[in-house]
Amino acid sequence: MIRNSLNRIRKAESIGKQKAAITAIGIFAAGIVLGIFSKWLDNLGLDSSLWRHVLLERLDLHNFFSDLAVWLLAALAIAVFSRSAVQAAINVFVFFAGMCAAYHLYTILFSGFNPASYMMIWYGITLLSPLLAILCWYAKGSGPAALLLDAGIIAVFFLTCFSIGLFYISLRGILYLMVFAGAAAVLYRTPKQLGISLLAGFLLSFLLCSF
Numbered sequence: 001m002i003r004n005s006l007n008r009i010r011k012a013e014s015i016g017k018q019k020a021a022i023t024a025i026g027i028f029a030a031g032i033v034l035g036i037f038s039k040w041l042d043n044l045g046l047d048s049s050l051w052r053h054v055l056l057e058r059l060d061l062h063n064f065f066s067d068l069a070v071w072l073l074a075a076l077a078i079a080v081f082s083r084s085a086v087q088a089a090i091n092v093f094v095f096f097a098g099m100c101a102a103y104h105l106y107t108i109l110f111s112g113f114n115p116a117s118y119m120m121i122w123y124g125i126t127l128l129s130p131l132l133a134i135l136c137w138y139a140k141g142s143g144p145a146a147l148l149l150d151a152g153i154i155a156v157f158f159l160t161c162f163s164i165g166l167f168y169i170s171l172r173g174i175l176y177l178m179v180f181a182g183a184a185a186v187l188y189r190t191p192k193q194l195g196i197s198l199l200a201g202f203l204l205s206f207l208l209c210s211f
Contacts, residue, residue: 010141012084020087027078027091031098034074038065038099039106061175069160069179071099075129076153077186079136088137089130096126139187147196150187154201155208157183164209 015023041061064070075092082088100122108114139149161176162169171177188194 006085006138009138009143009145010085012086015083015087020083020090023087024090024094028094028098031095031100032102035099035102036106039103039111041065043111064173064175067160069157069176071096072156072160073179073182073186075133076136076183079133080140080186082133082137085134085137088133092129092133092136093126096122096129100126140189142189147193147200150193150197151200151204153183153187154197155204158201158205159208162205164205166206166210169206 075095078091078095079088082091100119103122104115104119135149136153139146139153157180158164161180162171184194184198187197
């Protein structure tokens with residue numbers, strides 16, 4: 001009964017075990033590469049005489065990649081474009097596992113300290129990521145449940161990409177606008193669905209900020 005209800009929201013596509021394993025390994029490797037890249041940006045000494053360093057400084061990329069928004073977008077895209085809810089849970093988990101492990105080890109080996117307390121937050125997110133990935137996968141489905149999930153996800157991106165208070169909202173930066181637009185694009189199914197999701201997510205984000 002529950003399975004039939006879930007299938008009405010979104011039905012899984014068949015995928016061979018070998019292809020699923022190869023996909024998961026590739027996503028794990030991507031997580032490792034991005035984790036190393038993120039920490040490398042943290043350690044990069046910027047030289048204002050080099051135009052590329054000036055660009056990095058103006059975009060504030062090292063703080064951007066240490067923030068949650070870009071990783072939430074990556075996880076959303078991985079989950080939504082997986083073939084099934086189970087595959088979404090596996091793919092997102094291995095992505096965060098690879099990213100966190102690489103970032104942590106790189107910090108210990110090349111930065112000379114162990115950010116254990118900070119990494120516990122990210123490891124906690126990693127443990128929760130399979131459940132959240134399943135919800136994201138069903139958000140790309142159809143019906144009221146999918147629309148409700150859409151609104152919840154959009155609200156999260158409003159909160160991570162904008163500074164929101166009871167009577168104000170301001171953009172955190174151009175990169176965050178790109179992340180928000182990317183999340184809307186990933187969740188897009190129809191203009192009506194997107195409009196409802198954006199409006200409901202906007203209102204929900206303000207409601208959450210009031211608590």
